[in-house]
Amino acid sequence: MQRFVLAAASALAFAFSGAVLADGDDDYDHKPEAQDFIHGAPEVPSEAWTLAAGGRIYDNWWSALDRDEPEGTNPAYPTGLNTEQTGAGTWRCKECHGWDYLGKDGIYAKGSHFTGIKGINGAIGKPVEEIAMTLRDANHPYSTEMISDAEMLRVAAFVSRGQVDMRSFLDYETRTVNTGNVERGREIFQTTCAACHGFDGRLIDWGEDGAHNYVGTEARELPDEVMHKILSAHTGVQMINLRAFPLSDAIDVLSYAATLPLDPPAE
Ligand code: HEC
Ligand code: HEC
Known part of the structure; x- marks a missing residue:
């Protein structure tokens, strides 16, 4: 008796999953890959x-x-x-x-x-x-x-x-960020960017030929480029962006990023 109930239950489960697969379109069979996210739509x-x-x-x-x-x-x-x-x-x-x-x-x-x-x-x-x-x-x-x-x-x-009009938050004489709420930027950075870049922005280093380039370095030297990447992400990699959020969040992250260290961590 117990065996019959089990068999009936699994037959039902099989029929159910079969129905879902048959009715669903091909996308249900497609295993998503990182490349679909990076280059696809x-x-x-x-x-x-x-x-x-x-x-x-x-x-x-x-x-x-x-x-x-x-x-x-x-x-x-x-x-x-x-x-x-x-x-x-x-x-x-x-x-x-x-x-x-x-x-x-x-x-x-x-x-x-x-x-x-x-x-x-x-x-x-x-x-x-x-x-x-x-x-x-x-x-x-x-x-x-x-x-x-x-x-x-x-x-x-x-x-x-x-x-976005970067003249509203960049000093064009010095090419630096001149406004933004650093404490709001800190909380956004620590809960989003830090997952890949580390708390101090030094987990990923894209410097070449012995030079170091971290989020902090780039935010201080090329804030216009960093703002573009905060709103659109870096190309060809898995990175998030803040396009869906108020512009002030992006400005706050940029101003916080400009406080992060430039020097390589001690060995
Ligand atoms: C899911 C991982 C991930 C998250 C989250 C992430 N990034 Fe990135 N980011 C990357 C990768 C990977 C690169 C490419 C680094 C390289 O070129 O080697 C990158 C590159 C960058 C660059 C450098 C681009 C250049 O000019 O080479 C900046 C600046 C940057 N990220 C800032 C941020 C900020 C600010 C946040 C938070 C809003 C953030 N990232 C969140 C993965 C991430
Ligand atoms: C090699 C240089 C060059 C590159 C690269 C380039 N453009 Fe242009 N773009 C120009 C020139 C020159 C003009 C005409 C400017 C003028 O009328 O004085 C122009 C005009 C434009 C205009 C019209 C501006 C207006 O005021 O009506 C837009 C929009 C534009 N480009 C977008 C883009 C986009 C998007 C890309 C990349 C897909 C791009 N451009 C790449 C040189 C370039």
């Missing part, structure tokens, strides 16, 4: 995801989208103005328009990243389709193999609706 993209993903294309589209790195210098990159960049980097949106989106009127007004090209802030609020068309013009020799139409709409959405 969710089935129903939210506004915050779209803007962050567009921001990563703006940062470095081939790393964000898992495409081949472009060969040689971008033919649209200006020469003859004492511009200094060459190679694949000249294909990055940020190289001509800046991490602060202000081009020649922002942080890239001087220094090795100067191009004399204006920012993208003039395109804030423009229709996304119109912006996406601009991104296939002579200034933007991107093929659909490099950036597909759907991906171009994503970066255009970022241009239209995802830019």
Whole structure:
């Protein structure tokens, strides 16, 4: 008797799970992989995801989208103005328009990243389709193999609706953060960023050739770049971003990050 009940119960359980599998679509059989998250898109993209993903294309589209790195210098990159960049980097949106989106009127007004090209802030609020068309013009020799139409709409959405005015929290003379609630930044950093970067931001070191580069180093030296990464994440890796939260949270994390240590930990 007991055996019969057990057998009936397991037959029922089998029938039930079979029904669920048969009715579900193929996605239930798909085992998610990190690459799907890093380079892919969710089935129903939210506004915050779209803007962050567009921001990563703006940062470095081939790393964000898992495409081949472009060969040689971008033919649209200006020469003859004492511009200094060459190679694949000249294909990055940020190289001509800046991490602060202000081009020649922002942080890239001087220094090795100067191009004399204006920012993208003039395109804030423009229709996304119109912006996406601009991104296939002579200034933007991107093929659909490099950036597909759907991906171009994503970066255009970022241009239209995802830019922040960094002049409201950065000192442009010293390129440092000049506002923000450090205590609020501390609680956000310790409960989110620290999971990967450690409490003091030194768990991941992306410095090269013996130099050290931690969250603290970069927040102090390149706060405009760090703000872009806080809102969009670093490309090609598993990192979170704060796009879904109020901008003040991102500013507070940036100001706290700028207090973290620069020197390598003692051995
Ligand atoms: C090699 C340099 C270069 C790169 C890289 C570049 N652009 Fe541009 N972009 C330009 C130039 C030049 C203009 C025209 C500026 C002008 O009209 O004075 C422009 C104009 C724009 C405009 C129009 C701005 C306005 O005020 O209407 C937008 C938006 C834009 N670019 C976005 C992007 C995006 C997004 C990317 C990356 C997918 C990108 N650009 C990559 C050089 C570049
Ligand atoms: C799930 C893990 C994870 C979390 C959480 C995370 N990061 Fe990252 N972050 C990474 C990885 C991985 C890199 C790539 C490091 C490298 O280039 O070697 C990175 C890179 C960075 C960079 C450097 C980008 C560059 O220019 O090379 C900054 C700055 C940064 N993260 C800040 C933050 C901040 C601030 C937070 C919290 C809002 C955060 N990260 C949360 C994993 C994470």
